[in-house]
Amino acid sequence: xxxxxxxxxxxxxMRMGGELPKQFIPMYGKPILMHTLELFHRxxxxxxxxxxxxxxxxxxxxxxxxxxxxxxxHKIATGGDxxxxxxxxxxxxxxxxxxxxxxxxxxxxxSLEVIAACFEAAAETGSAVPAVPMVESVREIRAEGSxxxxxxxxxxxxxxxxxxxxxxxxxxxxxxxxxxxxxxxxVEADGGVITLVPGNRENIxxxxxxDLKVAEALFTEWTD
Numbered sequence: 001x002x003x004x005x006x007x008x009x010x011x012x013x014m015r016m017g018g019e020l021p022k023q024f025i026p027m028y029g030k031p032i033l034m035h036t037l038e039l040f041h042r043x044x045x046x047x048x049x050x051x052x053x054x055x056x057x058x059x060x061x062x063x064x065x066x067x068x069x070x071x072x073x074h075k076i077a078t079g080g081d082x083x084x085x086x087x088x089x090x091x092x093x094x095x096x097x098x099x100x101x102x103x104x105x106x107x108x109x110x111s112l113e114v115i116a117a118c119f120e121a122a123a124e125t126g127s128a129v130p131a132v133p134m135v136e137s138v139r140e141i142r143a144e145g146s147x148x149x150x151x152x153x154x155x156x157x158x159x160x161x162x163x164x165x166x167x168x169x170x171x172x173x174x175x176x177x178x179x180x181x182x183x184x185x186x187v188e189a190d191g192g193v194i195t196l197v198p199g200n201r202e203n204i205x206x207x208x209x210x211d212l213k214v215a216e217a218l219f220t221e222w223t224d
Contacts, residue, residue: 004047022106024061037051099119122164129158133155167190
């Protein structure tokens with residue numbers, strides 16, 4: 001089966017507090033987004049990478065690729081008004097049956113082992129979503145206050161979320177809903193069963209200045 005990876009890069013970086021969208025922030029000579037693309041290219045050079053990017057950012061991205069030199073061949077799909085619409089636009093580039101991974105462009109630290117495990121599990125079960133246990137105490141907010149809950153019953157969800165193409169394409173034929181926060185929620189609403197795969201804790205989503213400091217430390221560790 002053919003492997004596809006949709007790299008979602010529609011963020012405007014509002015929580016980062018700067019004018020530069022978070023996916024373009026430079027680290028070790030390259031934008032975060034370029035590190036992410038090249039990571040998936042290293043995992044499987046034959047995988048078809050589809051970068052989903054707002055039209056307003058595409059010329060800037062193409063300039064970065066020319067000046068820096070992106071080592072990962074990829075196609076560009078235009079992002080929509082919502083993440084759901086952006087994924088749907090990216091899926092238009094899927095022309096053969098296979099496996100489709102959807103990954104956040106600002107998660108450059110997913111391990112090659114986790115990527116491989118997700119694609120292997122999805123080939124077997126139809127879906128694979130990386131997850132890590134919660135280490136903090138957790139409380140559920142209710143109208144009358146809050147209650148303690150068992151953190152062992154919960155997991156933090158990461159990407160890439162990988163599905164057989166027929167499952168994901170069918171799920172995205174439905175209408176968008178506010179509770180669709182990721183691809184697993186869309187597939188689950190379509191009747192799909194989600195398989196969890198152990199993720200790696202370094203696989204953070206870089207969205208805040210604090211995340212940026214953690215990312216700088218991780219890049220230092222990976223490049224030493």
